[in-house]
Amino acid sequence: MSAQPVMPSRLPAAEMTVGPFFPPRYSDAGANDLTRLEGEGARGEPIDIEGRVVQLDGAPTHNLIVEIWQADAAGIYAHPNDPRHLEADPNFFGWGRAATDADGRYAFRTIRPGQTRERDGTVRAPHINVLVLFSGLMRQLHTVVYFPDDGGAKDFDPLYRAVPGPRRAGVVAVAEAPGRYRFDIRLRGEGETPFFSLDDGGVR
Amino acid sequence: MAKARPGGAGGADGLGRTVITVGRFDEPSQSTPVVEGYRQTALRTPAEPLIKRPFTLSELTGPDRPERRLALLGTDLAGHGAQRALGQLIDVRLRVLDEDGAPLPGALVEMWQANAAGRYIHPNDDDHAPVDPHFYGAARMTTDATGCLSIRTIKPGAYPVPGSGRWWRPPHIHFSLWGRVWMSRLVTQMFFPGEPLNGQDRILHAVPDADARERLICRPRSPVDGPEDTLVFDHDIVVRGRRATPAA
Ligand SMILES: [Fe+2]
Numbered sequence: 001m002s003a004q005p006v007m008p009s010r011l012p013a014a015e016m017t018v019g020p021f022f023p024p025r026y027s028d029a030g031a032n033d034l035t036r037l038e039g040e041g042a043r044g045e046p047i048d049i050e051g052r053v054v055q056l057d058g059a060p061t062h063n064l065i066v067e068i069w070q071a072d073a074a075g076i077y078a079h080p081n082d083p084r085h086l087e088a089d090p091n092f093f094g095w096g097r098a099a100t101d102a103d104g105r106y107a108f109r110t111i112r113p114g115q116t117r118e119r120d121g122t123v124r125a126p127h128i129n130v131l132v133l134f135s136g137l138m139r140q141l142h143t144v145v146y147f148p149d150d151g152g153a154k155d156f157d158p159l160y161r162a163v164p165g166p167r168r169a170g171v172v173a174v175a176e177a178p179g180r181y182r183f184d185i186r187l188r189g190e191g192e193t194p195f196f197s198l199d200d201g202g203v204r
Numbered sequence: 205m206a207k208a209r210p211g212g213a214g215g216a217d218g219l220g221r222t223v224i225t226v227g228r229f230d231e232p233s234q235s236t237p238v239v240e241g242y243r244q245t246a247l248r249t250p251a252e253p254l255i256k257r258p259f260t261l262s263e264l265t266g267p268d269r270p271e272r273r274l275a276l277l278g279t280d281l282a283g284h285g286a287q288r289a290l291g292q293l294i295d296v297r298l299r300v301l302d303e304d305g306a307p308l309p310g311a312l313v314e315m316w317q318a319n320a321a322g323r324y325i326h327p328n329d330d331d332h333a334p335v336d337p338h339f340y341g342a343a344r345m346t347t348d349a350t351g352c353l354s355i356r357t358i359k360p361g362a363y364p365v366p367g368s369g370r371w372w373r374p375p376h377i378h379f380s381l382w383g384r385v386w387m388s389r390l391v392t393q394m395f396f397p398g399e400p401l402n403g404q405d406r407i408l409h410a411v412p413d414a415d416a417r418e419r420l421i422c423r424p425r426s427p428v429d430g431p432e433d434t435l436v437f438d439h440d441i442v443v444r445g446r447r448a449t450p451a452a
Contacts, residue, residue, distance in 0.1 A: 010305045010442045011233050014411040014420060016393045019378065021324040023316050023342040026380075031273055038272070056247040063328065069266060069386050079265030081223050081385070095267035097274070116261055129262050133391055136244025138235040138410055140389060144262075159257045167252075187248045194255055198387070199229035200263075201256030 020135040022065060027099035034068075034096045034110040042092035044073025044111035049128070049145065049173060051183040052104045060104025061187070065133040067097045068108060068145075075114030075126070083119055112179075115153060125153035125160060132185065142196045145183050146172045162201065163194045170194045224264060224384045225448035227303045233416035235407070241371060242406050259387070266385040270312045277344040281317075281357040289339035291320025291358030293434040296394070296422065299352045300381060303446040307351025311443070314380040315355060316342040322363030322373075331363060356434070362401055374401035374408070383443035390443045395421045 035046050053061045071077050071094065078088035098106040116124045125146055132141040146154045154160040154172070163171055170193045173181035185193045237249045257263075267273070282289050300311045318324050318341065323333035325340050339358065347353045357377075365371045376393045383390070395402055402408055402421070411417045422439035430436035 009227065009303050009446070010301055011230050011416065011419075012227075012303060012442045012444045013390060013392045014233055014235050014416050015390055016235055016378075016407055016410075018380070018391050020328045021316065021318075021326040022378075023326065025277075025342060026274070026314060026316075026344070028274055061248075067389070069262070071262075077261055077265035078268060079261075079385070081265045082261050085265075093267065093273055095270060095273060118260055122260075124260060124262070127262070129386060131386070131389060134248055136242065136248040138237050138239065138245060138249070138407075140391065141250065158260065159262075162255050162257045164255075188251050192250055192252050194252070195250050196257045197229075197254040199256075200226070200259040 015139050017135055017138050018065065018133045020063070022063060022133075024063070024099070027065070027097060032096050032098035032106070032108045034070075034093060034108065037091050037093045040091040042072065042111050043089045044092075044114075045179065046109060047112050047179045047181060048107065048109050049181045049183055050105065050107040051185060053100050053106065053132070053185040053187065054104055056188040058189075060102065061100050061134060062102050062104065063135075064100040064104070064106075065097060066100070066106045067095070067131045067133070068110070068128050069095050069131070070110065070113045070128040071116045073111050073114050075116045077116065082116075084117065112147070122158065123153075123156070125150050125157040127154075127157070127159075132187075134187075137187075139198065141187070142198065143185070143193055144171050144196070145181075147181070148172050148175050159196065162196075167194045223448050224445055226259070226264070226385065226387045226444045227446060232413040233411065235410040236412065239406050239410045241368065242410075243368070263387050264385050266388060267382065269310065270382050271344070271346060274312070274314075274344060276346065277342065279343050279345045279353065279355050281339065281341060281343055281355065283338050287338050289319065289358050290336050291339075291361075294357055294359050295430060295434050295436045296355045296357065296377065297352065297436060297438045298347075298355065298379075299350075299438070299440045300347050301351060301440055301442045302383065303442060303444060305442075306447075307347070308383060308443065309347055309349045309351055311347045311351065312344070312382045313347065313353060314342070314344045315377055317357065317360040317377045318363055320358050320361050322361030331366070333361070333363065359396070359435075362399075371404075371406060372401050374399045374405050379441060381441060381443055384445040388443045388445040390441070392441065393420065394439050396437070397421050397424060
């Protein structure tokens with residue numbers, strides 16, 4: 001028997017909406033540029049990802065918060081759960097935040113992520129994890145951005161494969177120009193973006 | 205053997221090192237996504253069922269020290285002397301814990317709140333209540349080595365939700381927190397004890413479980429325990445994430 005934590009387990013606090021008054025100051029200038037941290041630029045190919053977020057009636061969402069988390073150019077997360085984390089690019093932070101403008105538009109500048117590698121050797125296609133917070137959203141929404149030009153890697157990706165076939169286009173960015181992608185998000189209604197459960201769907 | 209909760213992800217890294225996992229999502233203690241009388245929930249909550257996925261490294265890793273990207277802002281919101289905000293001085297002693305009940309040192313926390321009259325400094329808030337020139341109402345800070353932080357502020361006022369048919373939000377403070385992994389990210393609200401409006405708040409009552417609602421309400425210390433001019437409230441916030449002990 002291995003040692004177990006001695007403290008009792010506790011249930012996480014109930015999540016609640018950010019409401020309409022999330023301070024504009026919190027979407028810090030530059031928080032949507034992942035290509036730089038303090039000093040040196042990150043390794044890899046800089047890319048731009050832009051999109052528009054709309055709600056049920058097609059109206060743009062203003063002051064909606066998009067946060068992203070991704071691996072570096074070599075597919076490594078700078079976190080101890082990644083067995084390769086000691087090799088992570090020290091100049092790549094992997095996390096950013098953007099707020100939508102009055103037209104519902106957000107933008108990130110980042111690095112094209114590499115393929116991530118799970119502990120069991122499973123390889124995941126290059127992807128960016130997306131979290132959405134907004135007034136009227138009682139829970140955070142999670143989706144994933146895949147790339148159209150990944151050489152077919154997403155066809156073997158467990159999360160991509162979990163999306164029902166007809167909806168898969170909703171998690172693939174559109175290439176607008178070299179290094180420039182568009183990823184629109186529809187919160188609800190016709191063409192709704194696929195969003196993922198906040199619970200673990202089980203073992204692969 | 206490792207005691208993973210049903211549905212919990214994570215496990216051994218092959219070298220016997222402890223890794224971080226998250227517990228099963230507990231529906232009754234979490235807010236209902238579509239809330240009657242809160243119109244925007246029905247315009248913005250996805251209609252399709254959420255897609256089941258395995259948790260991978262993407263969900264079970266997360267940013268280290270997000271304050272490297274988001275600059276810290278001071279924890280004294282109330283000011284002093286001629287710069288002192290209007291309202292009742294309070295000191296919120298927040299403690300951030302993981303699902304094991306272990307304090308989380310160095311956790312990044314954002315908070316924001318209305319002023320004593322129930323007004324936010326925000327372009328979306330065109331309520332008639334007055335702005336207080338000495339109160340902005342936002343802070344960003346990290347917990348200390350014991351998972352605690354303290355915020356000196358004023359008690360927020362209640363405010364009516366525009367266009368909602370007389371739904372008033374009770375006094376509350378918004379919190380946004382980071383934990384050890386991507387799935388730890390949490391945005392929540394803290395309420396005050398004994399507020400009559402707590403009983404009718406559509407957001408607080410979107411949480412089905414009564415104990416879970418109770419955990420969102422801070423606890424007052426005796427006035428004897430605080431500075432003479434300040435009431436002290438204690439509040440714990442638990443974020444997702446726990447240590448998984450790998451099976452041998
Ligand atoms: Fe509020």
